[in-house]
Amino acid sequence: MSSQGSRRILLVDCDSFFVQVARLEDPDGAGRHPLLLVGGRSNRGVITSASYAAREYGVRSGMPTRRALALCPEAEVVPVPRGACVERSRAVREVLHELSPVVQAASIDEFYLDLGGTERMLGGEELAATADRIRRVVRERTGIAVSLGGGTQRVVAKVATRLAKPNGVHVVAPGGEAAFMARFRLSDLPGIGPAFLRQLEEKGLSTVKEAAAVEAEWLARWFGPGRGTWLWERVRGIDPSEVDARDRRKSISSERTFFEDIDDDDELERRILQLSCNVGRQLRMKELRARTVTVKIRDHDFTTRQAGNTQPEGLETDRAIFAVATSLLHQLRHRRRTGVRLLGVGVSNLVRQAASAQLDLFGDRIALESERDRTIARAVDRIRDRYGREALRPARVLEEPDK
């Protein structure tokens, strides 16, 4: 939409989103507790989001719940309100669509906007003023407190959001990008995690300023041409990536960490059936089919392995996904047979239902799913929508087809 020079990018980031939603969902219970933690409560659970008051005790998201409670024994832990989070996220996005020509959802609680080209329409309003107006409108219309970072580049908007939190705005003026970035540590940059940070530290680099003083040639030699260029640009606040409103979903997955490790093949097969059904359901809801099915296993010792298989045609039925997933599971179990901590099923290489070939181009192949299978799967979805999840159990879906 907008050219490089006139980009006016804002990142709208919901403040401790899961905690906010949990409070809105239960205003008299969880909503009242200042030390609120959202996350898994089982023996293997972790914290997804912590209230600002709880963070003062050192609690962080991703931390095992047990450890969080050791640090902050008074805290209350509530499960992630998944459905409500999806609804609130959609509500925020809809309001943003009214306020900005380009909206890209980066995650459930982050949205990039590009207001480039709207200067005349907004009567010359400063970007910081626009950001503050958006903050107030989103709050009024959805009840969600957000913070906004802004600038001419995505990376600048992203880093600026850190200074805006909570419930504030921070906009970097055009031309001030490099000077703005120079105040941060390399670990503050999005895209630099523990592994890259270790490599940077080996070269004696820990701040943006230090890295900006190194010639591009050396960065390329140390970290490879791709990452060298990437780093050279980011420490100067340069980010060529556009805000892309057409961004489409590329994969769907469902995984579960078990309360206790599972080593029994029949039990694993039952679990993988449930996961296959979860994925299939979402696929059909979005009117998509998947050509690739992937199974992920995490062994008792945390070794994580995966196997995938790509079909010539897209699949959408639970039965077909389950068939592929089961064979991949056996493959993985054949290579290493130990207690399984986590099992996951994912699908990718997504194609639109309508766009998938209806013609039997693969007549000599045994089809994994027929048009009849698909019709049945969609009918089962409708019955479940109407009468609840338990109206038809997965076993019915897996009946043998007519021979």
Add this chain to the structure above:
DNA sequence: TCTGGGGTCCTAGGACCC
């Protein structure tokens, strides 16, 4: 008090085709 669940992107090697 070990390490969730949902994603994206990148890399590298092998197969296969021209």
Add this chain to the structure above:
DNA sequence: TCTGGGGTCCTAGGACCC
């Protein structure tokens, strides 16, 4: 029989993000 590249697709693994 040996020797090239280049392009695309698939697979596995890893890093990273919220």
